[in-house]
Amino acid sequence: MSARIGVVVFPGSNCEHDVVTGLETAAQGHGAGGGEGRAVSAELVWHGARSLAGFDAVVLPGGFAHGDYLRPGALARFSPVMEAVGAFARDGGPVVGICNGFQVLTEAGLLPGALQKNRDLRFLCTTVVVRVCTTRTVLTRAAAPGAELRLPINHFEGNYTCDAATVERLRAEDRVVLRYTDNPNGSIDDIAGVCNQAGNVVGLMPHPERASDALIGGTDGVVLLRSLIAAASGDREAPQAAPAASAAV
Amino acid sequence: MLVEVRLRPGISDPQGATIERALPALGFDGVDGVRVGKAFRLSVEAPDEADAAARVSDMAQRLLANPVIEDFEVRVLGPAPAGAGNGRAAAAR
Numbered sequence: 083m084s085a086r087i088g089v090v091v092f093p094g095s096n097c098e099h100d101v102v103t104g105l106e107t108a109a110q111g112h113g114a115g116g117g118e119g120r121a122v123s124a125e126l127v128w129h130g131a132r133s134l135a136g137f138d139a140v141v142l143p144g145g146f147a148h149g150d151y152l153r154p155g156a157l158a159r160f161s162p163v164m165e166a167v168g169a170f171a172r173d174g175g176p177v178v179g180i181c182n183g184f185q186v187l188t189e190a191g192l193l194p195g196a197l198q199k200n201r202d203l204r205f206l207c208t209t210v211v212v213r214v215c216t217t218r219t220v221l222t223r224a225a226a227p228g229a230e231l232r233l234p235i236n237h238f239e240g241n242y243t244c245d246a247a248t249v250e251r252l253r254a255e256d257r258v259v260l261r262y263t264d265n266p267n268g269s270i271d272d273i274a275g276v277c278n279q280a281g282n283v284v285g286l287m288p289h290p291e292r293a294s295d296a297l298i299g300g301t302d303g304v305v306l307l308r309s310l311i312a313a314a315s316g317d318r319e320a321p322q323a324a325p326a327a328s329a330a331v
Numbered sequence: 332m333l334v335e336v337r338l339r340p341g342i343s344d345p346q347g348a349t350i351e352r353a354l355p356a357l358g359f360d361g362v363d364g365v366r367v368g369k370a371f372r373l374s375v376e377a378p379d380e381a382d383a384a385a386r387v388s389d390m391a392q393r394l395l396a397n398p399v400i401e402d403f404e405v406r407v408l409g410p411a412p413a414g415a416g417n418g419r420a421a422a423a424r
Contacts, residue, residue: 198345
């Protein structure tokens with residue numbers, strides 16, 4: 083049976099088709115070679131849906147949900163689907179928020195911190211290098227610890243912010259998922275992505291789906307998408323504790 | 332009603348810092364601590380001002396401000412001018 087991954091569409095989302103195509107490409111092994119031939123069905127889910135029954139993973143894609151009015155994610159968190167996303171996450175289901183989706187997850191309180199305007203007050207559309215800091219999450223389990231990935235970013239509000247106690251806790255609990263090697267936006271501790279305690283909810287500013295085919299400039303995002311596919315394909319084993327010997331800090 | 336939303340102390344404010352750096356170029360010296368926030372003005376129908384203030388505080392807590400990085404302050408500006416509240420119960424401005 084193929085894993086079903088729901089890709090939520092808010093009014094103003096604009097990366098949902100890229101995510102669907104990226105997941106299908108990653109599953110088939112196109113673009114990066116070495117596909118595992120996993121069957122994946124990535125389906126769009128309108129934000130008005132009240133149930134995520136039948137899905138094995140959920141992605142909140144990039145874009146400008148509800149126009150980003152007030153603050154990015156501030157209105158989207160009240161979309162009907164978000165109650166189901168919260169329940170799905172609490173049940174251990176894999177949830178990934180990319181860019182605007184990350185902003186929605188922080189506004190919804192499913193991930194700590196907030197995303198502020200970039201340090202230099204510029205919209206950033208470029209390719210950055212991020213380091214995989216932990217492989218215990220649904221988005222990085224197939225990656226090598228410490229691996230460096232070239233991924234596109236495309237944001238104005240990507241400056242990850244939280245108080246000192248929170249960043250300390252994120253470090254101590256092995257919850258910094260990705261760090262920029264050359265911080266583009268002022269994020270505290272170079273953070274590009276974080277996860278919840280269990281590692282099943284991940285938010286990141288870079289776009290792995292835009293690095294899923296050699297034809298469009300890179301395939302470094304495939305390992306992340308394949309991680310999610312693996313997580314959705316049944317291996318929902320109990321979240322691993324942070325490995326003591328982890329080299330990824 | 333007036334809701335002022337501002338960044339909590341210690342949260343960096345790139346916009347405020349940029350404005351602060353720009354002011355001396357215009358001859359406005361001696362300014363520091365510039366912080367950029369948001370202000371919301373709204374009219375609320377309520378039995379009295381305290382009730383209106385309580386409801387607006389709830390709105391600010393849940394939507395207008397992000398408590399992770401922002402504080403807010405609610406002020407009652409006074410009763411709405413006659414005619415602004417559909418002639419029904421008191422409206423606080």
